[in-house]
Amino acid sequence: MTDLQALMADLERHMGDPFDDEGPLPFSRVLALDERETYPDEFVDLLASWGLYDWSIPVESGGRAVDIQDGFNLYRLVARRDPTTATAMVISTISFMPLWVAGTPEQRKHFADLIRSGSKLAWGLSEREHGSDILANATTARRTEGGWLLDGEKWTIGNATVADVVMVFARTSEKGGPGGYSIFAVEKGLLAEGRCEPLPHEPLHGLRGLDMSGVRLRDCFVPESAVVGKVGQGLEVALKSSHLVRIAITSIAMSCADTALRATLDFATRRMIFGAPVSEVPYSQRQLVESYADLLVADALTTGAIRSLQLTPEQSSIWSSVVKYFVPTLLQETLARLAIVLGARHYLRTHPRYGVFQKAVRDCAVADFADGNTVVNLKNIALQLGNLLDTAVTQDPGKVAGAVERTRALFDPAHPMKPYRPAEQQLFSRGVDDPVLALRSAVDDLHQAAAAATGTDAARLAAAADAAGSLADELDRIAAEHRKLFSDLGKSAGQSAELYDLAKQYTYVSAAAAVVHLHLHGHDSVHPELRSPAVLLVCLERLLKRFHPTVSVAGPREIAEVADALTAAHREGRLFSFRSFSVNW
Ligand SMILES: Cc1cc2nc3c(=O)[nH]c(=O)nc-3n(C[C@H](O)[C@H](O)[C@H](O)COP(=O)(O)OP(=O)(O)OC[C@H]3O[C@@H](n4cnc5c(N)ncnc54)[C@H](O)[C@@H]3O)c2cc1C
Known part of the structure; x- marks a missing residue:
């Protein structure tokens, strides 16, 4: 297994300090190239020389991609600096996907060699x-x-x-x-x-x-x-290729939100207003915490999704669409909220410290439409929704036991995985979505953890179990509405706007399931501060509010604890993710 933390630290070192104008990949030059609409050749070459492409090319073809979570996380670092460079490079790797899915070994080797020697696809x-x-x-x-x-x-x-x-x-x-x-x-x-x-x-x-x-x-x-x-196999190959691509593209949205949150945090901690830093104004602090929690939710969901491509490839069609719909949609809202905290400066294109914010906002949108827009992805979920809900609501004990077992591996980043074989991916998941099916069992685990804990932790875990239980209950309502929709409209329900709305709601429950499973199973890989039930509670509240906007389950103490975790992550130079990855800023 790759030492991903060391690898990412090495890449970050290679890119240098983003605020050093003389460094290899500074924001000042990123913004200058953007203003001049110039292809970032110098940055692509810099990263190709480090070997970035290798992490998206299978070992059999001369690359180093064993676990695809490695390449996914490396691109997060690149896109934090410059989403344009990341996109330009990701396009070459996604163009390689049809070869990975269905090419001959000779074709794969030939085109992998071309990419590795600097050709673009x-x-x-x-x-x-x-x-x-x-x-x-x-x-x-x-x-x-x-x-x-x-x-x-x-x-x-x-x-x-x-x-x-x-x-x-x-x-x-x-x-x-x-x-x-x-x-x-x-x-x-x-x-x-x-x-x-x-x-x-x-x-x-x-x-x-x-x-x-x-x-x-x-x-x-x-x-x-x-x-x-x-x-004649083109459609199947294109769709199977899209499973990884859709998840990979969301890394760009996550990186845009990471950069935007960092810029806003720098501003909020330095800017004094009415005698105190903006970050200490309770409303602004809450907006920062909500934004951090959104990023953590996206991190939890993509952690499971990227691993599912190797562990449960028969379910990848649903995972990739859930991620591709939900993560960019969520993070666009996050960016809008951060713009309110940053205020007028978010509108300045060339500000030496905050100019990067407006670029992150503009660039983030690519995750909405590239390789299947959000509506296509909702449609893919909608088409499978009836079967998914049936399985999730019925809770057949045999199926639940299997889902619980597989979910444990999905959300434990240290659990070894079989090699990625994209041809094994299925175009329909046949009603199986392990993390959602295993959610009720995870709620029971949270209740047990609450009973075994003491003091504040016990109360927070009990509240988290209740919140996760409420989110699981939404599945029963969604299933009932789904049945009613088809009984009212017959076949035409398949094209109805209401069905797409139900598909959206399903993605919120998926995200909640991911947060809970990562809390339960990823413990050893997650940074100690982020193992706190306060973090779990704040993340679950973000998802609960999608169904019940006026409900709050996290109080001021939980918000303050997550605010401290956010400032510590920024101060100590860690990516805004559950796992600890070093970054220069
Ligand atoms: C920056 C950028 C990079 C791109 N890179 C590539 C690339 O490398 N390779 C490539 O092949 N393409 C690329 N594209 C093209 C892009 O992927 C396609 O344009 C897109 O997937 C097709 O969707 P559309 O947004 O053009 O909308 P259209 O397909 O024209 O649909 C219009 C609108 O209809 C609505 N709608 C309603 N129902 C549905 C439904 N069932 N399904 C879909 N939409 C529905 C949606 O709101 C949608 O926006 C790129 C585009 C951009 C802007």
């Missing part, structure tokens, strides 16, 4: 006219002697112009449909002149230095060896 899925409706995609691939002719346009493709290789999702059967698409690895350097042209650059609201463009393919010949997976 792009993932050409989207088209101007079709967006999320990928089965309407019109780019075609027609058989010809010795290979295929690709024709069509791919648009809003990150890295499309700078890339040496574009993975193209193209229609290989005239009638289209789920078996009518395939994926092609198009190496630009091997193409005849004029067959693959870049589309104009699209200036962006955030990630301003990113290469955002597209490609126009004109009867572009690629050899048979360019097909990734089987002909």
Whole structure:
């Protein structure tokens, strides 16, 4: 198992002090490149030379990715500095995913070698006219002697112009449909002149230095060896690739929130207002604590989700969509709240200390729409919701026992995992979502822990058990509303706005389950201050308030304790996560 803490500390050292203008990756240059809309070549090279790409390439293909939580957490450090650099690099690694899912060992090795030697990849899925409706995609691939002719346009493709290789999702059967698409690895350097042209650059609201463009393919010949997976397997491969990608992209949102919270905390502790620091104004302190708790909730959820790809790949379709919907949605609210604490300075683009805040806010939005927008992900949950609720509400003892067992490994970061085999991922979880199914059992464990504890801890654990129990009870109500919806509307309930609302509510319960399971099973990996039941209670309150906005379960003492944990994490240079990872700021 990788010594992730040492590895992350080494990467952070490599990036230097973010406020040292002469350092390797300072905020001042990040902001300058953003203002000039310049691709961050110097930072990509800096991180590639450290070996960052290796952590997203399987060992068999020459990389170092054993547990994918390693790469996920490394990218959090990069995106804290510069989400543009992180996105530019993540795009190459997500473009490699179809090869990891379905490529031959030779293909994987070939393209892994290209990435590791500095080539860039792009993932050409989207088209101007079709967006999320990928089965309407019109780019075609027609058989010809010795290979295929690709024709069509791919648009809003990150890295499309700078890339040496574009993975193209193209229609290989005239009638289209789920078996009518395939994926092609198009190496630009091997193409005849004029067959693959870049589309104009699209200036962006955030990630301003990113290469955002597209490609126009004109009867572009690629050899048979360019097909990734089987002909007709493109949709399955794209969807299986998306499971890791969706979770990975949320790391960018988490990093934006981490940076924004740090900048706001610096301001709030230094800025005196009416005779006291802003951070001591009770309302502002509570806003900071809520923001920290949001990040911890996101951390707990993604801790389980990224591990589920290896431990329970048959459930990854539900996990990836829960994370991709909930984490960016939650953290956009967090950023809006932090902007209120930071006040007028959050609006300044070039402030030496706080200018990075507005970039974090703009960049964070990429996690909303890249690789399946939030609505696509809600739809994926909605499609499976009936079965998931049936299993969760029925609480079959045999199924619960299995879920409890697997959940323990999911939320214990020290528990060893089998290697990542993305081809084993399933497109539907068939009604199984272990952490949610195991939530009621975890509530019992919290009650027992409360009975065994004394003093404040006992009271807090009992309150946490009650809060988690209330959140588990929401499943019964959601299931009842789900049944009523289908009995009232029949089949058309499947497209109703109400169903998507129920899917949203399911994600809140998932997040609560993650927080509880990490508290129970991740104990040895979690930083000692964050093992406190006060932290658990404050996090659960964040989720309970989604159902009952006026209910409070954490009192002033819990808020003060979490505020202290927040300032300690910042002062001691730790990532805003349950596990302790050193950061320069
Ligand atoms: C910065 C950036 C980077 C990108 N990088 C890439 C890349 O590298 N490769 C690539 O292939 N693409 C990329 N894209 C394209 C992006 O992934 C797609 O545009 C997106 O997934 C398709 O969704 P859309 O937001 O365009 O919305 P559309 O699919 O056009 O849908 C419009 C709206 O309909 C609503 N809606 C209602 N019901 C549904 C439903 N069931 N499903 C979906 N939406 C619904 C949603 O609100 C949605 O916003 C990138 C885009 C940007 C801006």
